[in-house]
Amino acid sequence: MSLTYGAIGWNRQKKIYDLVLACGIVLYLSLFIGLGAWLNPGATVETLLIRGFGTCALLLLHIVLIIGPLCRIDARFLPLLYNRRHLGVTTFIMGLAHAGLAIFQFHALGDLNPFVSLLVSNTRFFSLPDFPFQQLGFGALVILFLMASTSHDFWLANLSAPVWKRLHMSVYAAYALLIAHVTLGVLQAETNPLLAAALGAGLASVISLHLVSGSREVRADSHSSLSSFDGAGEFVDVCSVDEIAEKRARIVTLAGERVAVFKYDGKISVLSNVCQHQNGPLGEGRIVDGCVTCPWHGFQYLPDSGASPPPFIERVPTFRVKVDGGRVLVNPRPLPPGTRVEPARIDANASG
Amino acid sequence: MITFAKWKLAIFGIYLVIGAVFAVVFLAIGIARVDPAAKGSPIGFRLLIFPGVVALWPYLLSRWIGGEHAPRTERNSHRDGSGGADQ
Amino acid sequence: MNEYKPDEFYIGYLPHTPSGVGRRLRMIVTGLLVLTVLTAVVLVLGQQRLRTGIFEFGDVRTFEGLMLARPIPVLLVARPGITGKLPVHSRYFIVAPGKHGADDLVGVFHYRQVKLKGTLVYRDGITMIEVVPDSIEAMPSNETRAQLPSIVARERRLHGEQVLTGEIVDSKCYLGVMSPGEAKPHRDCAVRCISGGVPPMFVVRHQNGERTLLWLMDRDGASVGNAVLDLVAEPVEITGEVRQEGDELFLRSDPKTYRRAPQISQHKER
Numbered sequence: 230m231s232l233t234y235g236a237i238g239w240n241r242q243k244k245i246y247d248l249v250l251a252c253g254i255v256l257y258l259s260l261f262i263g264l265g266a267w268l269n270p271g272a273t274v275e276t277l278l279i280r281g282f283g284t285c286a287l288l289l290l291h292i293v294l295i296i297g298p299l300c301r302i303d304a305r306f307l308p309l310l311y312n313r314r315h316l317g318v319t320t321f322i323m324g325l326a327h328a329g330l331a332i333f334q335f336h337a338l339g340d341l342n343p344f345v346s347l348l349v350s351n352t353r354f355f356s357l358p359d360f361p362f363q364q365l366g367f368g369a370l371v372i373l374f375l376m377a378s379t380s381h382d383f384w385l386a387n388l389s390a391p392v393w394k395r396l397h398m399s400v401y402a403a404y405a406l407l408i409a410h411v412t413l414g415v416l417q418a419e420t421n422p423l424l425a426a427a428l429g430a431g432l433a434s435v436i437s438l439h440l441v442s443g444s445r446e447v448r449a450d451s452h453s454s455l456s457s458f459d460g461a462g463e464f465v466d467v468c469s470v471d472e473i474a475e476k477r478a479r480i481v482t483l484a485g486e487r488v489a490v491f492k493y494d495g496k497i498s499v500l501s502n503v504c505q506h507q508n509g510p511l512g513e514g515r516i517v518d519g520c521v522t523c524p525w526h527g528f529q530y531l532p533d534s535g536a537s538p539p540p541f542i543e544r545v546p547t548f549r550v551k552v553d554g555g556r557v558l559v560n561p562r563p564l565p566p567g568t569r570v571e572p573a574r575i576d577a578n579a580s581g
Numbered sequence: 582m583i584t585f586a587k588w589k590l591a592i593f594g595i596y597l598v599i600g601a602v603f604a605v606v607f608l609a610i611g612i613a614r615v616d617p618a619a620k621g622s623p624i625g626f627r628l629l630i631f632p633g634v635v636a637l638w639p640y641l642l643s644r645w646i647g648g649e650h651a652p653r654t655e656r657n658s659h660r661d662g663s664g665g666a667d668q
Numbered sequence: 669m670n671e672y673k674p675d676e677f678y679i680g681y682l683p684h685t686p687s688g689v690g691r692r693l694r695m696i697v698t699g700l701l702v703l704t705v706l707t708a709v710v711l712v713l714g715q716q717r718l719r720t721g722i723f724e725f726g727d728v729r730t731f732e733g734l735m736l737a738r739p740i741p742v743l744l745v746a747r748p749g750i751t752g753k754l755p756v757h758s759r760y761f762i763v764a765p766g767k768h769g770a771d772d773l774v775g776v777f778h779y780r781q782v783k784l785k786g787t788l789v790y791r792d793g794i795t796m797i798e799v800v801p802d803s804i805e806a807m808p809s810n811e812t813r814a815q816l817p818s819i820v821a822r823e824r825r826l827h828g829e830q831v832l833t834g835e836i837v838d839s840k841c842y843l844g845v846m847s848p849g850e851a852k853p854h855r856d857c858a859v860r861c862i863s864g865g866v867p868p869m870f871v872v873r874h875q876n877g878e879r880t881l882l883w884l885m886d887r888d889g890a891s892v893g894n895a896v897l898d899l900v901a902e903p904v905e906i907t908g909e910v911r912q913e914g915d916e917l918f919l920r921s922d923p924k925t926y927r928r929a930p931q932i933s934q935h936k937e938r
Contacts, residue, residue: 233618236625241683249697253704260708271718273847280715288707292700305692311680334846338766339860341583348586350856359902363856378633383626387616387644389655418851423714427707485658501659508655515677527679546659563663566654 234383246312250319257285279330280415286323287411290404291431293317298442304513307524314380317400321370321377328370331363362414365406372403382506390508408432453481464551464558470497470575471555478521480512484561487512488548491521491532496572498532499548499559505566506543534569600635607634607641615644616652721791721844723798728785731760731797734812735804737778739891740867740883741770743797746812755914756819757812761796761867762786763840767857769865770799781807789844793915794881796843820913827910832919833929834872836884836900838862842869855901862900867891870906870919882910882919895923903929 239247261281265272293316299306336343336350351361376397385393408428416425467481473492480487480502487502489512500521502512509525516522520529520538530537535547544567549560552573564570608627613620634641654660676686685693733745734757741762747754762770762784784804786797838861841849848854850871862868868891872880884892884906905928908921 233620234622234626236623236629240681242680242685253701256701257704257708260705261712264709264712265715268712269715269717271720271847273723276718276847280711284707284711288704305689306696308678308680308685308689308693309696311678335854335857336860338768340767340864341860342587342590344590345583345586346856346860348589349582350859352582353898359852359855361856362852374632375636378630378636381626381630381633383616383619383630384633386618386652387641389653391655391657415853418848418853419715421714421716423710427710427714484662488659501657503657503659505655517677517679522677522679524677527681546663563659565663566660568663 234381242308243312243315246308247315250316254285254289254319254323257288258282261285275330275334279327279334282323282327282330286320286327287407287431289316289320289323290400290407291435293320294400294404294435295438298438301442301446302438304524310525317373318377318380321373324370324373328366331366335363357413358417360413362410362417365413366410369403369406369410372399372406376400376403385507390505394508404435449480450482450487453479453487463562464549464560466556467559468557469555470552470557473497473557476516478512478514480510481559483548483559484563488559489514489521490550490557490559491516492575493519493532495575496532497550497552497557497575498570498572499550499557500530500532500535501546501548501563501566503545504528504543505545511545533572534567536567597635600638603638603642604631604634607638607645611641611645615641615649617650716848718847719791721789721842721847721849723844724788726787728787728800730783730785732783732807733757733760733781734816735762735774735777735780735782737771737774737776739885739889741774743782743784744812744816755823757914758795759914759916761794761839762799763789763796763866764801765798767838767840767861767864767866769867771865773799773801773804777804777806779813781809781813783807789840791843792879792881794839794843796840798840798845823912823914825912827912827917829907830910830919831905831907832870832872832882832910833903833905834870835902836868836896836904837871838866838900839869839883840866842871842881850901852901858900859897862897863894865893868893868896868900870904880917882917884923885918885920887920887922889918889920892923896926899926899928905929 258281261284262277265277265280293313296306296309296313296316300310332343332347336346339346341349347363347367351359351363353359353361376399379388379393379396388396411428416428465483467483467488467490468479470492473479473490476491476493478489478491480489482488487510489500489502489510491498491500491512493516500511502510504511504523504525506523506526506528509523509528511521511523511530514522514524516532517529519531521532522529528537528543529541530543530545533547535545537543546563546566547568547570548563549570550573551558552575557573608631612622612627619626676688678685678689684690731743731745733743736742736744743760743762744757745760747756747758762774764770764773782804784797784799786799786803789796789798835850836858837850837854838858840861841854841857843849846854846857849858868884870882870884872882874880884896886892886895904926906919906921906926908919908925911918911920
């Protein structure tokens, strides 16, 4: 976004976010460890800490995973998305504390290097109840590390948003590994149905929210997908002017990707829907201070050129547009990112 | 089994040691060559991306050697369809 | 998005959240904090209550007695006064710090009167000492040594050949150094401990909740040690001869005949 990188770009909202996050973690750990020590005086401090950090990481990962679909379903959850990276990094730190303590507790001070011990102590790979579940957790931790260590915008820019997003999609692999880690690990010894039910509820909520938001996306795309071309030229009729709210956009699929058709100040401009920052949906944003503003992190683009106002350097492709008889017509050939296109005037074309 | 595990860990360890050495050099000199936005960036930023450089050093090394002087722009069907170039 | 004013739009880097968004956000955050509390309570309540083994961590005491380094290192300390039906000696099994057995430390003191420093570990009537390395010193012999063979013979009971199902654990963690020191999550640690020389133990769970602990020996009376590594923390069935010395039970069987059992069945009678 800016011309040079900083360490952590804290602002007021992020500080509040992180404060609430820290309070939540302190609340969880003190309840889990305090209540655990009181109800279960036989447990050692190490056991309480290992379990506390592990379950905390898993709870955080569930929250990380449901924020995405919740925001797709209801835009009111978007403030949770804004600083989700800090949530993700915190999840990794909790997991690291769990793993570090567990490796020390179960593998250190023995006759082998603790990491060698991790790999060789249990080799019953072909037995489900006896499966070496610790290696599954270690695999998940490696993925969470890669995500946490590449969470800075430097990585987003240098790996490019699609590669970065693909890397960060591996969170689902980490989640699957962790579900297996817990199911084949502690749940083999802790057989209270309450625990299995809690894990099941978490898994069910993650899966169902993804299915609901995914099916909505598919439905929305099939409604907005345009295949019929305007007979007169290469312009495509995408929607009526009246279907778009002022300073908002309508999203339609054109040239293999979604475009955002914005209406503002009696004009129409069309941009590629994909924000250059994290590929957020620009068409779900709005015009703020004359700029198209991404709903995810507030990156801004001038509606006529698709270029971020100086000193920022992000640019998205633009599209030629005209208004005819109250219909918005868009040329499906994308113009190079940052190309200025004269906005179509609504009033001038309303009559004819 | 134990020997195999020791080999795996040794290779992993060597990868990380090379990564750490590379990261020190890269964060001191290389970073500004592959991403102009990192020129004059604070030490806090460089420390923050250190673990990632250790983990992904082969990628950054190839960028550095390949003489790419700016981050690659992403590709999608709109950017490809527009000819890809920035205006 | 119906209750959400269309002109309200959250931008993270602006100092203030639009009022409608802020109100919703406070409800969402409150909901998440309630979820946090609920999760913590449910997960704590769902866990098994752990039996209490004790490890007197940080409390180093001095002990004196007759050291038997083989088959399992144990210190015999004469009980004071008239013992009646109780065995003449208290038995303190000896292990080293960390995940290590004490064979190397006590080998040279076999069958000698010694004084040593260590930390107590105990559970269900079995007591163990985590010895401070280099704290063992030989003492002048007393009459215990001469009387021992007859005492041991008098206190020995043979319970015959039995088929038992249970779990192999490492004695040090199970008796109290770790809680829980058994079952799947602890498996790797038990493997490491037994591999490091901590004597393995067999835990037989009874239907009434009680447990019987037996030291695992081979047919010749030597500790089975590393031979059981692959079977730790799993349901295992062992057919062997049970013998008692003092308060301790020993299960003598060839480790090659140990079998994986479908599940840990609970024994109706001891």
